[in-house]
Amino acid sequence: MSKSYYEPSDLGKFGDIKDFQPELAEKFFGYYNSVFQEGALSEREKSLIALAVAHAVQCPYCIDAYTSTSLEKGSDEEEMMEAIHVAAAIKGGAALVHGVQMMNKAKDMSM
Amino acid sequence: MKSLKALNNPLSTGQKQLDLLHKGTSETYKPPLFVDTIEPTGHFPMKAKGVEVLQINMGKMCNQVCKHCHVDAGPDRQEIMTRATLELCLNVLKNESITTVDLTGGAPEMNPEFRWFVTEASALGKHIIVRCNLTILLANKKYNDLPQFFKQHKVEVVSSLPHFSARRTDAQRGEGVFEKSIKALQMLNAVGYGSGDLLLNLVYNPSGAFLPPAQASLERDFKKKLKDQYGIEFGQLFAITNMPISRYLDYLVASGQYEDYMTQLVDAYNPMAVEHVMCRTTLSVGWDGQLYDCDFNQMLEINCSGTKNKHIADFDLEALENRNILLDQHCYGCTAGAGSSCGGEVV
Incomplete structure (x- = not known):
């Protein structure tokens, strides 16, 4: 057992998940690869979305992968940081908008 | 920043670069030999298909010192092609099968014979490409009128701009290069380049240890970005892979990314690209008149095969058209992904 929950080299072993369940892994990776192909959105735009989501879900593997992919697809540092701010705004906003729920409850409980 | 040669860096010699490409940086990593990789395609030995493009390195002197430069060019490089050698090139250009002359450097415009040579090659009816680094147009008053000169001879201008952001461009090509490059592109646009018959094409190459993305999407x-922010228009974007040689090789080794990068190149090997690599129709001439299969072989000091095919003075079209191309590990750079050439993707 590794001494750390996160090993950088594990990113390269992502495909190994098929060893325990090949059928579902094959479906997942087929879908995954299709999602990131050029479509209505460019590969570059998709990689920026992935980078933002990677930060929202705080996945170190995904941050590693999509920092590389974003640069490879031609994005620059400014675009990448703006994408992360979008994630931060949604994460922050998601917390704050629940403040309305708190306010509603507080008002219900109060005279 | 100085050239590898000025710094006496071992990687300033072709042999040391080849040694590294074969031995690697560790005992555990040995990429397959390129010649073994292409053998199943039926392209080994690889034969030339003709000589359509004469690519001339007019000298290694340059006003910039880019971190990835495969020529190791810079202000401290004194090698420059003489008029006598250029006259030999002109003589060779009289062959009708050679349709294009591709001028590179360093900054080819810094060769004092540049305008004379372009004028003469133009009179021969050749399509002329100049690999202009853009900032040269602003480097000295004597270069300010180059856009008009290019226009006069319908020269195709191919210019490196590794990114539409200043940060990424300057990181590769030097502080302030982006701003000057934008001004130079606006000067070229002002005389009509970027639309119609006056070809202005840009070159993207990654500013880091990774491969270029799909060319069309990046274009x-x-x-x-360039139109919206700076009003600049251009024709095509050529996405070029950085070759693991010279200054870029030094960067890969120094940053500990050599093995990762070679792995990327080898994993991205595309047998479809082998058919279309530029060396099959291009002949590269060094500043001293020596002949090579491509600009990269020139920097690795790998002359063309064949006893007669070593110098422009001994130019023998038939022998060169049928020569075997000399390959080595750096050739993975031209066959990765969609392939790479001086004109960008090949498949």
Whole structure:
């Protein structure tokens, strides 16, 4: 057992998940690869979305992968940081908008 | 920043670069030999298909010192092609099968014979490409009128702009290069380059240890960004892979990314690209008149095969058209992904 929950080299072993369940892994990776192909959105735009989501879900593997992919697809540092701010705004906003729920409850409980 | 040669860096010699490409940086990593990789395609030995493009290195002197430069060019390089050698090139250009002359350097415009040579090659009816680094147009008053000169001879201008952001461009090409490059592109646009018959094409190459993305998609982004922010128009974007040689090789080794990068190149090997690599129709001439299969072989000091095919003075079209191309590990750079050439993707 590794001494750390996160090993950088594990990113390269992502495909190994098929060893325990090949059928579902094959479906997942087929879908995954299709999602990131050029479509209505460019590969570059998709990689920026992935980078933002990677930060929202705080996945170190995904941050590693999509920092590389974003640069490879031609994005620059400014675009990448703006994408992360979008994630931060949604994460922050998601917390704050629940403040309305708190306010509603507080008002219900109060005279 | 100085050239590897000025710094006495071992990687300033072709042999040391080849040694590294074969031995690697550790005992555990040995990429397959390129010649073994292409053998199943039926392209080994690889034969030339003709000589359509004469690519001439007019000298290694340059006003910039780019971190990835495969020529190791810079202000401290004194090698420059003489008029006598250029006259030999002109003589060779009289062959009708050679349709294009591709001028590179260093900054080819810094060769004092540059305008004379372009004028003479133009009179022969050749399509002329100049690999212009853009900032040269602003480096000295004597270069300010180059856009008009290029226009006069319908020269195709191919210019490096590794990114539409100043940060990424300057990181590769030097502080302030982006701003000057934008001004130079606006000067070229002002005389009509970028639309119609006056070809202005840009070159993207990654500013890091990774491969270029799909050319068409990146071209759309470049066109939009440069038009929206700076009003610049250009024709095509050529996405070029960085070759693991010279200054870029030094960067890969120094940053500990050599093995990762070679792995990327080898994993991205595309047998479809082998058919279309530029060396099959291009002949590269060094500043001293020596002949090579491509600009990269020139920097690795690998002359053309064949006893007669070593110098422009001994130019023998038939022998060169049928020569075997000399390959080595750096050739993975031209066959990765969609392939790479001086004109960008090949498949």
